[in-house]
Amino acid sequence: MANDSSNNGSGSAGIEAIGLVREFKKGPRAVDGIDLRVEPGEIYGFLGPNGAGKSTTVLMLTTLLPPTAGTARVGGHDVVSEGPQVRSAIGAALQEAALDPLLTGTEHMRLQTALHGIGKGERERVGNELLERVGLSQAADRKVGGYSGGMKRRLDLALALAHRPRILFLDEPTTGLDIQSRTALWQEVERLAAEDGVTVFLTTQYLEEADALADRVGIIDHGKIVAEGTPAELKAEIGRPTVEAVPRDPAQRQRTIEVLGGFGECAETDHKGGSVQLAGGETELAEVVRALDSAGIAIESLNLHAPSLDDVFLAKTGRSLEGAEEAEAESEEAAAEGAPA
Amino acid sequence: MSDGLRAQVGQLARRSVLRTLRQPAQFVPALIFPLFLLAVNSGGLKDATNLPDFPTDSYITFAVAVTFMQGALFSVMNSGTDLARDIETGFLNRLALTPLHGAALLTGLLAGSIVLGVIQGVVYLVVGVAGGVEVAAGVGGAVVLVLLSVAVTTAFGTIGMFAALRSGSGEAVQGLFPVFFVFLFLSSSSLPLDLLTTDWFHAVATINPVSYLLEAFRSLLIEGWNAGELALGFGIAAAIFAIGMTAAARSLKTRLVRT
Secondary structure, eight states, X not given: OOOOOSSOTTSTTOEEEEEEEEEOTTSOEEEEEEEEEEOTTOEEXXXXXXXXXXXXXXXXXXXXXXXXXXXXXXXXXXXXXXXXXXXXXXXXXXXXXXXXXXXXXXXHHHHHHHXXXXXXXXXXXXXXXXXXXXXXXXXXXXXXXXXXHHHHHHHHHHHHTTTOOSEEEEESTTTTOOHHHHHHHHHHHHHHHHHHOOEEEEEESOHHHHHHHOSEEEEEETTEEEEEEOHHHHHHHHOOOEEEEEESSGGGHHXXXXXXXXXXXXXXXXXXXXXXEOTTOGGGHHHHHHHHHHTTOOEEEEEEXXXXXXXXXXXXXXXXXXXXXXXXXXXXXXXXXXXXX | OOHHHHHHHHHHHHHHHHHHHTOHHHHHHHHHHHHHHHHHHHHHSGGXXXXXXXXXXXXXXXXXXXXXXXXXXXXXXHHHHHHHHHHHHTHHHHHHTTTOOHHHHHHHHHHHHHHHHHHHHHHHHHHHHHTTOOOTTHHHHHHHHHHHHHHHHHHHHHHHHHHHHHHOOHHHHHTHHHHHHXXXXXXXXXXXXXXXXXXXXXXXXXXXXHHHHXXXXXXXXXXXXXXXXXXXXXXXXXXXXXXXXXXXXXXXXXXXXXX
């Protein structure tokens, strides 16, 4: 989905960071020397568990937090020395939609457009247009305090787009949303990148979100980028798909394992069958089916497990993303109780 | 003021006013509580008018000045709590990502205090007059009373904003209320300065600027037009405003850490 462009990552609508560090006085190194490059028009997914450094990175790239070391250019401007220029080029929907519950959607748009210096005559048109685009026209005159989580996120997105930014930062935009709201937001983000050429920097802790939406993914853990590439590249890097077959007749289990063994080293599974990593990739699946059929084995179930980004995270950090979330929560709990983490 | 800055101030002021008017739970107590105390005090302390040299024979006319001051103290809570909530919820970060001018934010936020000051001033005056308050300076004096109420409310509002920007916590702002109440208590709120016979109390009340704000209100209510008292009252309000606004502007720079 990334646009072809001669611009480099730090060009008119790109993002580039070199050795970006953020240390807090009494805390850990939240971001520990990040290098990244996002091309104009690209959707870049920044994936990692809670506390990995995603939001701190976004705060630095959006000029809200000065880096301790390193440099970053957003939209061609340095985030430290050219803050106002960076802010005029970007829109951001930060974690937890920061909205005023006492104002309506329309009033939010009016305030946002005025603060961005949009002329009085244009404000209403821009506001109405964006509210319609995110599906909030009907609720525009209702106070935001009565909005659902999904509606708040959509309004947050509309506000971030008020001044037509070339670069959009979305910090965990779908956290806590139901699948319908999540899908609607994904569609809008895809449309922004595809039709408007907006560069999107999206942080998420959802594997499927990064997988579905991002052109490229950076996986961050403990403040460092541990892997980067397209979802397909990352998955290919760590291995090939696995096929698992369970015979209808349990007596044929050994025979099933023998047949699967013809495609690689076969392992027994807990599901009364066998599994094998396909050396030739998923294209070998048809051959597996034909071989089992030729051997006269009736199959109860056949599953193809493609490597997931969680497998990538596991391979790079030794933990699953879910496990990392739990460990992080336990560590925070222990810290809160004063016990050694 | 440029068009852009004017638009920013206008929209932020509009938001501040809307927030004030849409939170009756915030401004109604600011109206009722001081009036309740006025009713209690003017009933219980009316014999104080028998003291030699007491400036009026209507204690409610003397006491209503305290009502204006108590109302102003509520503005510290309102402006400060609103701003602290913006910090806590991240709304200030949203504003920080726009080309927002710091002066526009502070000025816009004060609009809510100004509206509250007008509402309070008018309500206290109307209820007070209905209850027997006399305004020696006449209708013009009543208008100046409301203006003084707005000036004091706005001045105290800057202190609320400073506390919010400094602490980033609504609870810390609310913690200021008892402190201000002590200032009000240690002033000429119950008796005129000349009639405070306890030495230490007289000394404290004499250096307490709140006493001179009260005297400014009372001059219009009891004496008529007293340029000196009014100048002192408006001057102290202006000084509090200048100090509060400067401190708030400095804290805003620290709070808005954008590069």
